[in-house]
Amino acid sequence: MAANLSNPKLTVSVNDVEQQTTLELDHKDEKFDYSKRSQWLRAAVLGATDGLVSTASLMMGVGAVKHDIKAMILTGFAGLVAGACSMAIGEFVSVYSQLDIEVAQIKRDKQRENQNGVIQTQQLDEEDEETLPNPLQAAAASAFTFSLGAMVPLLAAAFIGDYNVRLGVVVAAVSVALAVFGWVGAVLGKAPVVRSSARVLIGGWLAMAVTFGLTKLIGSRGL
Structure with missing residues (x-):
């Protein structure tokens, strides 16, 4: 028993080990660069928000002058397809x-790093390729998330015949989705949640209100 207590290899307590493990995990989390998420996160959040706001605004604009549900749905669907293609x-x-x-910048850096002043190879290694942006990934993320966002006002208006109720449901559904998109983007990017959600929500409200108001004004003048 005394020999075991005197052995320095056995003097580390379990609490010390757990504390060291926790510190190592925290250190890894602190070293994680959340800006690396910016490429796909920007495309995804922008696509979803744009699809939600632009499609809802189009539907609200048409709804300002036409109470027919078919006109709103067709307008929203056309906005979904056109917007997804445009975003992609x-x-x-x-x-x-x-x-x-x-x-081009990586190749210039490789040329400067060559001590002999001769380019040995201009091929990018795996590490370089991992850090480079992916155009196809960004395009696919934008198109998919735009379509996902655009589906919210379409589904909200698809089964409601009454005009006033339909507009109210569309605004309510879009408001909830905007708050959720803003919250998700803030959480993934480690940004302030309340500020991010409020910014997205207010921007969406303004877009729908301006589109509805201007279309109503023009329609009332018989243009």
């Missing part, structure tokens, strides 16, 4: 331009 193409072109710039 725009994101692909934008990220591909960024990719070309970063690849």
